[in-house]
Amino acid sequence: MIIKNAKVITLGNPNLFIEPGGVRIDQSGKIESVFNGDNVPEPMGGEEVIDAHGQYLMPAGICAHTHFYGAFSRGMYIPGDAPDAFPAILDKLWWKLDKSLDKDANYYSAMVCLLDAIHNGTTTLIDHHASPNSIPGSLDILAKAVMESGIRASLCYEVTDRDGKIKSDEGIAENVRFIKEAQSGKFGQQISALFGLHASLTLDDSTLEKARKECPDSSGFHIHAAEHVVDEYDSIKRSGLRVVERLNQFGVLGPKSLVAHGVHIDAHEIELLAGSGTWLSHQPRSNMNNAVGLPNVESMLNMGVKVCLGNDGFSNSSWEEWKAAYFAHKLLNLDPRRMQADKIYQMAIVNNRELVKTQFNGLETGEIKAGAAADLILVDYKPFTDMTIDNFPWHIIFGFQDGMVTTTISNGKILMRDRKITVLDEEAVIKEAKQISTAVWKKYHDLF
Structure with a gap:
């Protein structure tokens, strides 16, 4: 998979902003490379290409x-x-x-x-x-x-x-x-x-x-x-x-x-x-x-x-x-x-x-770098003030909100795309959970 046209926040040491940029994910679910907008790799062998359209790409x-x-x-x-x-x-x-x-x-x-x-x-x-x-x-x-x-x-x-x-x-x-x-x-x-x-x-x-x-x-x-x-x-x-x-x-x-x-x-x-x-x-x-x-x-x-x-x-x-x-x-x-x-x-x-x-046996995650697990999110955040490496944590506090995550990827697998869960039948799970919760509540109240 290739994700391009993103604003990459690596959360590494040091934290880097790469704008525009992206990542290539290998078949094992790890980040193969991180690139800037001038070096977008050519897809090979049916590789999926995701255009982030300027969203922020961050570790999950x-x-x-x-x-x-x-x-x-x-x-x-x-x-x-x-x-x-x-x-x-x-x-x-x-x-x-x-x-x-x-x-x-x-x-x-x-x-x-x-x-x-x-x-x-x-x-x-x-x-x-x-x-x-x-x-x-x-x-x-x-x-x-x-x-x-x-x-x-x-x-x-x-x-x-x-x-x-x-x-x-x-x-x-x-x-x-x-x-x-x-x-x-x-x-x-x-x-x-x-x-x-x-x-x-x-x-x-x-x-x-x-x-x-x-x-x-x-x-x-x-x-x-x-x-x-x-x-x-x-x-x-x-x-x-x-x-x-x-x-x-x-x-x-x-x-x-x-x-x-x-x-x-x-x-x-x-x-x-x-x-x-x-x-x-x-x-x-x-x-x-x-x-x-x-x-x-x-x-x-x-x-x-x-x-x-x-x-x-x-x-x-x-x-x-x-x-x-x-x-x-x-x-x-x-x-x-x-x-x-x-x-x-x-x-x-x-x-x-x-x-x-x-x-997890030395697993690297929580950072966008080559060799780390591709646990990634795309975030539709549009700051109206400068966001820098120094003030980024304060943007999290005062700017980032629930619902801004549009895509969630774990170990290179897309779990949610454009806010739609792809790996589970969400409606069916919630419907069954609601029925089971009724039985749980009855058992709970019977204990009083």
Whole structure:
């Protein structure tokens, strides 16, 4: 495939604007070459040529932490008084919704999230799954949806003791089985696996010990950490250690492990994350929605923590998460100088692609360069002020919007062309998902 007549934004180091320019994609789904408008290659052997007509050609988005299983929470009525804090949100919403999921619900909740990702130009996602009444084989179901969509994803099952030891053991077994399958090459480079854990506050010492023992050395963990202060108090009560200290004691930290949130960690915990090379994913929209506070991201970055950007199951528009991070930290600190857009660029672009490299056997993506995976988007953005390399992150915050992505390509395969999904029957998926969501809502309400 050749894409020509584009305004190329490489997002490399350094970031380059090539206008006009384009790329040639080889048969393996990688970028073969990047060219300027004076050197458009001649198509060979039936190569498809896409004329971008002056649209921006950029790397596709990456999401460092999401939850496909939460899709059917949208618009769902929660009986009784509104949850007054995060522990009540867990108890009244998420820990009843996940119990209401079966195989079909797992599949279609993933499918609608994948459709949303394609529409928003996000082609790599790191998911964290829970369905305690449908654990064995649940990751295979998600993998089926991911493979059909053409998206790239890292999958895991959220091990927890909140539903008893039998189910926590099932979760451990599901992770171990699926990690071995993913590492066997069964899914190529489209799917990888982590060992999922819920959070310190729902994990006993014996389960953490077993998880560390069973987890293959070649894999890392994916766990929530200190999303709410209750996680810290619970950890201190259990062990006399703060959350990250406790996870470190059980060997959960490391350069392939990913912790989500870290809202209430202290300076020593930040040092442990930085020193161990552990990744941390920031989800500002979720943190605001749950009123749990916001992590001290700027200090984490300054201390060497590899902070990434996820969405925690919100929409897969990475730009919306950029905007939330930009505004929320300013408001929290009552200081408009805080959380500048270049910090968000570091998380969402640079760190996210480095995280993907650790999870997908060194895969290069998130940058337009020869040899990188052709994970690309065309964006119909018409700036009415100058857009330069220096001010580009601020154009993302104040200019780029949902719906501007017209074409999404993953590994050289077109998933959406001119805003039309090409790999899935979108109407059929949504119709079936709506019927299944009705059954899920009934099961959910029956638990009250």
